[in-house]
Amino acid sequence: MPGTHDDLHETTHGRSGVVEMVGLHGFVQLAAFTRLATDAEHAPDLRVQVTLARMAAGELAALDHLERVAREQGADLYEAMSGYLEVLRDFDRRTPPGDWWERLVRTYVAHGVLGDLQRELSRAVDADGRPLLDDVLADSGYEDFVVALLGPVVAAEPQLSARLALWGRRVVGEALGIAQRVLAEHPGLWAFAAGQGAAEPGDDGGSLRRQLSAGHARRLDRLGLTA
């Protein structure tokens, strides 16, 4: 709500919003590295293992850039990231995959929701901030890879498909819960999005939730699963 805050408040909020945003980006990138590297270790064949390992490595590329932005704000990237750790640990504890396919679907769903969250909160970032965002949000090819790997299996095995659809619903509930908790625990994120014009004044997050759910439904549809 530009214009309704006094200057000091605006500045404080602006700075902390940027730092919380940079921390969120750093955290999501590192979480993606960890998930993909762990999935690689469980992959049923070496080619898939190496492909996932390479995608994991690619997720780290933006961290140098994020470190610099945090420093420019007088902040420390790792401190900014640390505020997000607990929520991911909870997610992992609440969604133990039963097999390789459930593991793959879990990462696919969470990766998608968190990526959409990053995108939605940064929608209105100006030209100065775009190069960093392009780094952070670069398409690693992960979504296409999972669709190519899992799509044919889903199409061929109705029983597995039904189980994974059910699993996908459980996982997305938890992933949307992460997004909600992240926003609740880091009000600077919301202020940042609002300051950039990406959130409407008075919006309680309903439109963001709808965006995240729509993105998820589109991704599950690509797998041939019912959201």
Added chain:
Amino acid sequence: MPGTHDDLHETTHGRSGVVEMVGLHGFVQLAAFTRLATDAEHAPDLRVQVTLARMAAGELAALDHLERVAREQGADLYEAMSGYLEVLRDFDRRTPPGDWWERLVRTYVAHGVLGDLQRELSRAVDADGRPLLDDVLADSGYEDFVVALLGPVVAAEPQLSARLALWGRRVVGEALGIAQRVLAEHPGLWAFAAGQGAAEPGDDGGSLRRQLSAGHARRLDRLGLTA
């Protein structure tokens, strides 16, 4: 023993030796990625986590190059790598770390022994093969990193130091066992080293074992631990 084989034998042996060597390099690089990525996940702070994640990512750099060399030999890198998987799984099963420090020492020891094995078997590779080897054997800074992280802890805590020295002896026994089993199950490796003049005719591997043990002792000494 150049000159004592007939041409066909030489060629067959030479080709399979190169493929087994490339498979070994690919396997060690991927194993290093997996170990470092898993250690990263267990790291006690975010800065260490990101450093280890970056080092893990660096271990993959040589795989493109190895894929090409395997293809030039009419072989498939992943098939060549697959012959080494079981031995690493065994190693992991036999050395479950009890805490973060034991985990760090385990990777440090195994990483060192396997790196030395790669180096020793490739000692006499000619100029054509050097750029690839430089990629594969590039120093990731991992050894220095562990020394900087663990050295002061070892120096300050005699009880932990004694426990880790004991653990290091157990782990190196298993790591040298890997090296020995790898050579026994892949006679092409030894033929490759001999063909390059890196192994003496009649050498039963005793000098290699001595090299690996000496490298290990030097690395433990850098940590302030007794080998």
